[in-house]
Amino acid sequence: MTLEMKNGGFKIGEDLLFNRLNFFVRQGETVCVQSYSAQACSSLLRCLLGFEALTEGFISIDGSVLTAASAATFRRMMSYVPRQLNLPYATMGQAAEALLDLKANANQSFSTDQLLSAWQLLGLPQVLLDKAPAELTPTQQYRAALAMATLLHKDIVLADAPATRPDSAVAQLIDQYLHALAKSGVAVVAVSADDVFAHSCNRIVRLDDASTGIEV
């Protein structure tokens, strides 16, 4: 399974967010799209998720082009980690159940123990399970979302950069988690401004000042 972006370009109004972006990611690989623009990072993921149409180029999975009509089908193969997870659920447990209740995830299930094990790898304490998402810090929300998304066992994980830059210890936990995920056969596309994380990925695509994608 290969996810590819070919000559991808996207603009909002007259603002060019990225341009001539080319990359591919196979199962078991991690690609980091590095940009200091949070808007460019989030917009890229929105395009990969089929929430926005590229203004240039195309996205494909195994040769099938991502379109508005096919996006819903492609999303069933993906899980998404947003920048933050400030959701209106009473507890994080309910937020996890909300994902499992979706038809696309009907064949997946994870026990509370599995979720807490994943949280442990990401340095999250068990007590957070009964807390509302709004009671968690932005970095805790991000790690919780990362654990929940990856336990859905999808072929592709799209991870936005955390809204708040984590400290180095937490950043290392996130990096290790994502790389372990890739080793298990998942294709990981992560957006980040962090050099340390970027250099730990199989490939880096950097958006330069002209928003052009350059593989380094």
Added chain:
Amino acid sequence: MTISTLGIAIALVMLALPLLVLYRFRADILMPMLRSVIRMLVQLVLVAMYLFFLFEWDNIYVNLAWMLIMTAVAAVTTVGRSRLLRRKMLLSVSTGLLVALVVTTLLLMVAFGIKNPLATRFFIPTVALLLAGMAEMNATALNTFFQTAADNQQQYYYLLGNGASRLEAVTPFIGKALSSAFAPLATRLALLAVMTFPFFLSGQLLAGVDALEAMKTLFLFVCATFFASTLATLTTLLVASHNVFDAYNHMDNPLAN
């Protein structure tokens, strides 16, 4: 039971007393009350006139035309009350109300054992009661749905991004919309005999309907209003989703600023 000219005169005297009291004690509300009373009288005369002709003609096509006009009026009221943009939502709301009206009227026809559901004596009051009941709940539900959707875009895209269909992603908003719309009904149902009795049941009892039949009719109409409101709201949202969401699942929020 027939009310004579003397009876109308007595009614006007009864109406005059509170106005005189307000005048005597120089109450600020006198002029607004006076304007409301005049408006009420004009509306009653106009409604009486068109109802007189509707019952006089007892014509299926005229009744259907009246239903369509009243549905359009109810839709405009609903869109206004829910603070939605008329050009975006009028068709969806009208469709929702009409579908609910037709289905519910047919069910009531069966429930009442009426052979001719388009007869004016059954059709006009039924449509009027259902529309009045639906309009308020529909307005509340729609406003809550679109406001909740606007406030929870993160949740919406999070669910979509993790495999939800559009319906699954908006299900939390539908739940909130139905809860807010039905909250007043929950109170009203509990106080049915106390709050509705003076109006609905008294009217029937004064017209000579048997007390037990009057209670059964009240119960039937409450259930019908509940059913019709739910159906109208869901149908409106289903139709609206084709106009309000684009192919990329972006919602062009129809809430007026």
